Amino acid sequence: MIECSPDESQDIARRDESRALAHLGLIELGNAARGIAEMHRAIAAGVFGTLGRTPLRTWTDPTRAVHDALSEGIYAATAGSLEAAGGVAGSMVGGWGRPPSHTVPGAFALAVLNGLIGDELAATDSPLASLMRVWHAGRPVEPTAVGLRAAFGEPTGPRQASGHLVVFIHGLMETEMAWHTGEGPGYGPRLADDIGACPVYVRYNTGRHISDNGHDLDRLLTALVALWPAPVLTITLVGHSMGGLVLRSACRHASDGHSLWLRVLRHTVTLGTPHLGAPLARGVHAAAAALSAAPVTRPIANLLRRRSSGVRDLHHGTVLARDWERNSAPDRWFQPMATDVWLPPHVEHLYVVATVTRSDRHLVGMIIGDGLVLSGSGSGRNRRRNIGYVVDDGLHVGRAHHLTLLNDDTVYAWMVDRISPRRAITG
Known part of the structure; x- marks a missing residue:
């Protein structure tokens, strides 16, 4: 080779x-x-x-x-x-110049493209299809012990690799660069300074099925634990939007395959994640079904029906392959409910929801949520479903929108307190 x-x-x-x-x-x-x-x-x-x-x-x-x-x-x-x-x-x-995927505008364009037709790109082995990889300083990290040491440091020396990994998983049509939006440093650098954790950012193809990305994240975390420069003692997974569904799927794959990284997983944090589905995804599905009825609008319906597998999974928050594999009519009006996935009991599962209004009980806030995800879906509870999140393990941020959760002082202060090793010792 x-x-x-x-x-x-x-x-x-x-x-x-x-x-x-x-x-x-x-x-x-x-x-x-x-x-x-x-x-x-x-x-x-x-x-x-x-x-x-x-x-x-x-x-x-x-x-x-x-x-x-x-x-x-x-x-x-x-x-x-x-x-x-x-x-x-x-x-x-x-x-x-540089590869498009290594530039900010190029990475953004490819992220949108992956979100729209990423499953088609992956099926044809297109170089435009993002792989589930760790990215550091704008470049992909070689998945080897040498590559990880070069990016994250040695067990000893001026750059010491931390044994607490905080893995950030972005959302639909995003890249790891999304975690650096807004004013001031993002969550990763602040966690490194405050509790000595090491931020690890992954980029992946959001157009693929969530279950497929969950499988790949499971494999990636397995490799990280095996090849990391220092012994891995704690893993915290942080997912924004679709990223929260991917991390839940990865936990399921790890449980089924007895992956070693699950033993050191201590926290999962989902930020604005549509655990029970997203209204926008359901709206596109309904529009495609309605527009297909007339010959004149059928081409528009065909365009909407071309939406990626990842977008389709957001209809009900599908994280298991068996749910979409047994769905023989993915374009019909009524779609079968997704299976609620078990959460590892030894892990603290945290979630954050936002509403555009100060109170989550305000009528506008209840209808709009954070603009893309409703509070009930973000907390994993409604009248029909409950995936197991504990009310006391959640945070509501008022007067905020979906992207606010990527870098927010209120969210950070709450999160660092919950995942701090000092809290684990004194709690």
Whole structure:
């Protein structure tokens, strides 16, 4: 096996990602042209069909034949040309500067792309599909003992690797950079200064099924415990939005596979996580079902139905593979309820919810929540479901929105008090 230097790996990533982006961009334009053609075809069929039931039929039939021939030919040629150009562009573009995934705007664009069609990218082994990896200082960390020592330090010396890992798992269409938004340092650097914990940030493909990402997170944590420069004594998992579902899935995989890292897991913290599903995901599902009824709007419905597996899992907060594997009709109006997953009993499970209003009992706050997730879903409790979170282990943040939870002083003060090793000793 030939190993590449970091510079060589970066050159390869730059070339592969740039070519894939050029190819995908033109292919998607070709698909868009086909969708427009389908809408055009439906509209024209309605107009000519109506005229065909009138005395004007003698003139409209020949006109329709010419119209259909010309329009179909133009759309087919346009789509075909764009797809062919995508293949040429993909073979010619060599890239520029750093790989797109190593830059802030490039990483953001790829995160959105992964959230939208990440399952398709993963199925075709596209270099644009993010892998479940640790990222440090804007670069992926090699999953080896040498790579981890280079990024996080040695057991002894000026940069000592901590035995308390705080692993941050981002949400849908985000990257690890999301944890550094807002003013001031993020949770990770503050935890390092205040309790000596080591922040570890992962990036992953949010368009894949949550259960698949949970499986990969389980494997990643297993490798971290085995290869970490110092003995791992404590693990804290912090997940924002979808990241909270991924960490719950990872806990289930670890329990089934008896993974060693579960023994040192002490806390999970979910921030604005739709444990019971997200209204936006259900709204998109309903819109796709409604728009599919009419030929004119069916192309829009097809576009919505193309949403990724990860987005579909947010309908009810699905974290187990068996739930989506046995769902034979993922586009039907009513979707089966997700299975409520067991929480490891030896772990302290913390959660934070936010509302745009000061009180979570305010009518607007109850309807809107944090803008994307309702309080009941974030706490894992409603009239039909209860996944096991304890009321006293939760925090409500008023006058805040979904992204506020990524870096907030109130959340940090509450979290550091709950996961501090001093609290574990004196509690």
